Amino acid sequence: MMSPKKQVNIWQVAHTAGVSAQTVSRVVNERPDVAPETRRRVLEVIDQLGYQPNALARSLIRQRSHTLGVVVARLDHYGPSRTLIGIEQEIRTIGYSLLLDLLPRPEVEDVAQILNRLLSRQVEGIIWAVPEIGSNRNWLEQKTPQMPVPVIYLSMQPRPGLPVISIDNRGGGRLATEHLLSQGFQQVGIITGCMDWWEARERLLGWQDALVTASRAIEARQIVEGDWTAASGAQSLGCLLERFPEMDAVFVCNDQMALGALQAAPRFGRQVPNQLAIIGFDDTPEAAYFCPPLTTIRQQLGEMGALAVREIIKMIEANRQNIAEILPGPILLKPELVIRESAVGKLY
Amino acid sequence: MMSPKKQVNIWQVAHTAGVSAQTVSRVVNERPDVAPETRRRVLEVIDQLGYQPNALARSLIRQRSHTLGVVVARLDHYGPSRTLIGIEQEIRTIGYSLLLDLLPRPEVEDVAQILNRLLSRQVEGIIWAVPEIGSNRNWLEQKTPQMPVPVIYLSMQPRPGLPVISIDNRGGGRLATEHLLSQGFQQVGIITGCMDWWEARERLLGWQDALVTASRAIEARQIVEGDWTAASGAQSLGCLLERFPEMDAVFVCNDQMALGALQAAPRFGRQVPNQLAIIGFDDTPEAAYFCPPLTTIRQQLGEMGALAVREIIKMIEANRQNIAEILPGPILLKPELVIRESAVGKLY
DNA sequence: CTGAAAGCGCTAACAC
């Protein structure tokens, strides 16, 4: 078997095998109605010439591209990059191809171009894995109904009638805060992510849920907004300690900021976890090696990506068979608590 | 402007505008020879119907897909993911599309499938951004000459006659070690990455270069192999200190392992940097927030990706014009030293 | 079992 220097087409194979193009096509597509001897000869020539069917021509006539469009942003963040890995692996498993688009500025709303690029390349479906930031979802209410292919949205506020898969960030925030409370901490602050991110707002709500359920007072001074970076984690901790000096525990809304907070705490005279408990969100591979190892919330990011692929394939199949459009209800994936040493209680 | 529920083709536009398909084609391709009035009418219909040219059909006839195949692995690592970001952004800038393939097991040599998938989709070039691991480059010596499209390789040992772009890992390793030496440290150990990775071997060579130049002895006990993870960094530091107790500085070959080492050092009774200096490699965003902040080597990963795109486009253009194949000589990107607090010398 | 004809959506080359 060898690849040729120049791409070979079906006619050349047909010609050198002494058959018609249709016969070659049948062999390639493993149709039963080919004489064994003919099939053998054709296969031999295919192998010898290194023939590869042109997927473009095939897509054109079959009206199926076997391609999914995937739009992501902030690959430098843990969440998006793990999600993409999950998406890609599942797409490969089902034998599809992945056309990738990275949004440099995910907060921007003008998505028509991206969508059109993908559509012009005849993707069969689109996975929109861009974090919901600001109003960058405004377009979707009006665009979605008229999209010629199914679109599935990741990591955003579930909306009625739209296929959405998200992590239950609110539940995760609640989980984190409840853990702090259950460890006997009394004064729980929070360092949020960028508040124009949906995830950030949800995690904050989860924090509030837990405090309300526990009948704790909530004041504005307990809340400081970070921007997801370690730098902001360090800085925000300073703000927080100044405004809310009695704080004995803090929910930091991602692991990077938690790292910053962990580093800054000693500078403010606080030992972690004795004088200040810290809990993060994400469970990045490094989190176990922070000082002290970080208690945090693990999200099933890869699973979310894989699920998105499976769901969109379902939608594509349903469309093809003209089944009444099944809009899968929003799916929420439950995060889980990972206990390490940065939030060990004083009670024990 | 509105997208239609169903994709519209050039004939429907032609028909409703009362012209021929050819005229629509001319308008779409901004050819000059169309009457202004006709153009206006056609554009109006296009807008109204939400017509998007079918890129597949276009590629078929023009024999240009405007698509690049990109193969990456280990997106969970800092290097590959930053490289991909650089690649994608440059590809978008030049108006191409990106067909992505992730290799789940980059150490495996059987790449024919991946290549064929990409080729069958008529990519105009392939960027192979998979780390060189073990003998997973064996295929390339025999395959490359017969590839129907240009292939450019990232992050591997430069090979004569092949287009390769890599970071100068050896230079980086040397830079790191020289810094340690210049700070007055005497006994320099190393925790390498997986030694079947080219990068790991290069960084080790760089370490040796620096020691040899400084006329220091090199013994096997100064070297311990890690596996790039924080866990292995912690563990390897233990090994190293046991075998090489007089060590006062260590070059840890990536930031994740350096994090592990940083965490483990106090457990072995070593203060960083007073009793043990640590220098990393990568300059991940978190490195500045380790305790203490990590001195490390910064690589121009995004730039490498962008460069790869520009180079492969050059090769494609050269091919198209039948210019004698310009094989760009191997390109080595210089890393730079980022000084922070984990390797501050005793001299000062 | 195999081949001939038609056509997927588009554009290059030629007519008018």
Added chain:
DNA sequence: GTGTTAGCGCTTTCAG
């Protein structure tokens, strides 16, 4: 300026 014809590489009828 604009329409017609042909054909990119493949597969789907439909004959034979």
